[in-house]
Amino acid sequence: MVSEHLHRSTYAAAVIGDRSTDPIIGEASPQTHAAPPPMPASIPQENPITQRGRAQVADDVENPFFLSQNENPNAVLVSPLLAGSSNYESWSVSMRIALEIKNKWCIINGSVAEPSSDHHLHAAWRRCNLMVCSWILRSVHTSIAQSILHLDRAKDAWEDLRHRFSQHDAQRVSILQSDIYGLKQGNLSINEYYTKCKTLWEQLNTLRPLPQCTCNARCICKLTEKIRNEREEDYVIRFLQGLNDEYNNLKSSVLVLDPLPEVYKVFVMAEKLERQITFANLSACNLNIDATQANAVHPNSSEEVIAALNTYNKRYGNNNKGAKCTYCGMSGHTIEKCYKKHGYPPGWIPGFKSKGKQQQSAAVIANDQADSANTSE
Structure with a gap:
């Protein structure tokens, strides 16, 4: 029986050649193997039904x-x-x-x-x-x-x-124009300032769109393109005029160009300059922090610096070499220290202008008077 030989025989089913010579399905055939299916010559084309389905979805x-x-x-x-x-x-x-x-x-x-x-x-x-x-x-x-x-x-x-x-009235246009011409950068970054400018410009463009040619024949003068270019130049000018004074070099450099660059290019240049200014400010802050830390380590250094500055000012800053007295007409002193007006000090010897020589002469006179007194005694 077939069931008794299941563990000893191999079963194969194949449909090859004429039906009369085909083996019976389920018959034991240890020497017969199923022939592999022929390989396709090319990649099969997509199902036409699938193609029609995709075309229908697109439609x-x-x-x-x-x-x-x-x-x-x-x-x-x-x-x-x-x-x-x-x-x-x-x-x-x-x-x-x-x-x-x-x-x-x-x-x-x-x-x-x-x-x-x-x-x-x-x-x-x-x-x-x-x-x-x-x-x-x-x-x-x-x-x-x-x-x-x-x-x-x-x-x-x-x-x-x-x-x-949709308020297309003159009052709304007037408010937008005032906001555009009065807008300044202030504490805003370049990106925030440009975004605010762009918003106001787009709102004004919505209220006052560019005129379109309505001629039957297509216009060839390109008037709309010229008006658009003029508006772009206005945007560049207003953007530059609202920048802070730190960007004056950028303003003067861009406004001399002919034609003016597009507004987004000016924004890119301003943003690059902003990074340079920020880096310079950070470097200056770091230097100040280092100086503060150095003073904290050496607390007497600041006092020494102040004392040195005061000494310098006393020696070289507060001299009266260029002063001239309005009373006697002589240089080297002012009217507040004029001896001819206020009187000479005690022990003044005429003919000596130097204060050091005056003191030396006074000392010599005092010694002579003391020696004469001792001799008399």
């Missing part, structure tokens, strides 16, 4: 009505939330970028119109429209969301926010 992503499984109506697309006219400009730019990434900005700007109610794409459009409405509601403050809650079209909600908070 779905490009379709503005496509909603993936990861889309969440409670998602907050931008941060911080819209709080009013103070941050509407930055919020609108961030929100537009987020919607374009999700391929849903076409619903806001109207490039994909709403299909009719009996159209087969109307349900897909409505789902995408309500998803965008939900994203807008989640990206604004709660009090603002209550005012647009009942608008069932994303385009209407967007336009309502734009009309309320």
